[in-house]
Amino acid sequence: MAGIDALVVSPSPDLVYLVGYSAPQLERLTTLVVYAEGDPVLLVPTLERARAAGSPAGELVEIEAWRDEEDAFQRLRALLPRAVALAVSDRMWALHVLGIQAALPEAKMLAASTVLSKLRASKDQGEIDELRRAARSADQAFDRITEEAMAGRREADVARSLREHLADTGSDEALFWIVGSGPNGASPHHEPGRRVIVDGDVVVLDFGGRAGGYCSDIIRTVSVGEPSSEVREVHQIVRTAQEAAFQAARPGAPAEQVDRVARGVIEKAGYGDAFIHRTGHGIGLEEHEPPYIVRGNAAPLEPGMTFSIEPGIYLAGRFGVRIEDIVAVTEDGAVRLNKAPRDLLVVD
């Protein structure tokens, strides 16, 4: 671990990835300490010792436990006598980051993604198979939702159906379920609410879950009843941008190049100001992780990297269109893990 004396990992996808221990992140400190040299130690609250020991981590690492009436940070300090550079997991709570800094004021701290991202960003075949399985569940959930009538239902009700479809098609849990109908579709991260969907609405469906540890994320935009020519045109622009970005995804291409290609299509069509976010994000054990497909990220794509391609156009007060697939970079290009049709589907 270049320049790092120890990695300090709290309950997170990193902890699952490294030792197979899934634990709730709460106020009690749980951390795996991985040293540059020497055997790792898992520090857990006493009441979770049995849970940790019963997980795969029990076979892999030594477990130490601290009691509720002890100062957990002092216990951690004792495990890091000579550490001067620590990498802590990206999702560790501030409560714990600041507690560690107070107990080890001499230590320099940085985010673990600087150490782990490169490792986790390139997936092996087993991981890509898991992502494909998760994607298949998302595809099937989309198929099912298009078989239901949408007009007359609340966004929140459609969102509930999406969660059920994910569970019924092999996802262990649903992680997010955006249903943005009509003007709400122009808010990319709209929280589905009480708005009743009506004939003529464009509806953005952006949802995903976790299956076997790996995440899915798909977006399709549908029309409730026949779309206007404007909606058809905007949808076609986004679809073309998504396809062009997919074609640009290949080993050696800078991540930002994929963003530039998608943005170029949308800008040329006159909607550049309406594409208000990056083109994509990595996906794996986390729904968002490196590599980010964004201007400024010149790091080259590599075989095994998996990420979303999800351009969009948002017309405030009217409607939005976004289309997303998860793709995996191969030796000579990329493959889509999602197979659901990208045509503008018309639903009831």
Next chain:
Amino acid sequence: MAGIDALVVSPSPDLVYLVGYSAPQLERLTTLVVYAEGDPVLLVPTLERARAAGSPAGELVEIEAWRDEEDAFQRLRALLPRAVALAVSDRMWALHVLGIQAALPEAKMLAASTVLSKLRASKDQGEIDELRRAARSADQAFDRITEEAMAGRREADVARSLREHLADTGSDEALFWIVGSGPNGASPHHEPGRRVIVDGDVVVLDFGGRAGGYCSDIIRTVSVGEPSSEVREVHQIVRTAQEAAFQAARPGAPAEQVDRVARGVIEKAGYGDAFIHRTGHGIGLEEHEPPYIVRGNAAPLEPGMTFSIEPGIYLAGRFGVRIEDIVAVTEDGAVRLNKAPRDLLVVD
């Protein structure tokens, strides 16, 4: 805000409490900046501006947005020109804590709970009513689960029933669902799994959810079939400890006194080493929050404080017993918010 120039709040129960904005915590920086003097500002990613503006925060605070290709930490820095002491929300991700520290190396940072805990720990009547409503759902979910046979079912199946009962009795979401049967009950935070419950098992049920923003948390221990005299005795000791701790909960008593009383009962009965955690934790918008009922917390209880009282005895390899109610401190004592019977129930 004593000694603090600004409070920097990420998506969390604190953000909901302060401005009513519920947002997903992800890698993009969202922070509310509350100054010691001057109007607060909510900094959000551009693609979530509409979501933020449509929430109660839209009426309460000025919103600024940063674009994906910008450095969010530099935007935050520009909002904190003279800040030397920052309080950041306890659950802010390390990725963001370290990003802020890098952008503002001169600033001193501490956990927001040092500023907000005192405010949030004492609930007003409206909040206690919400907690009572959440507790009622948990009580009813327990009633329902005891009407179902447990023998022959997997722990994970009973856990699924608990989640459904919470949803069906008014909880908006289930937050946790521990089902520890037989020897698994001796692991206080056991994750329910494939073990099939059999006649003669003692089963610890520890679950809760969120209703109207506030959390529930209840534990009862049941016997599948007639319990042995040892199980009856251990259950009676835990019940007595829980009752004694409840009687000790009153304004002015140090929080640790409630722990000491519960622990005293269990130690006197000869099971001191088997009570391997603190007696309780505060509860409100978060399932665990101050005040902690633990040795070393000498802070006096105050009317309006709400917390759990949950002593337990854990006999490794055999069984565990834990009983929990949420209580609210009143002017002259405390009231239980949970009403489910604390007897040792025998189920099929």
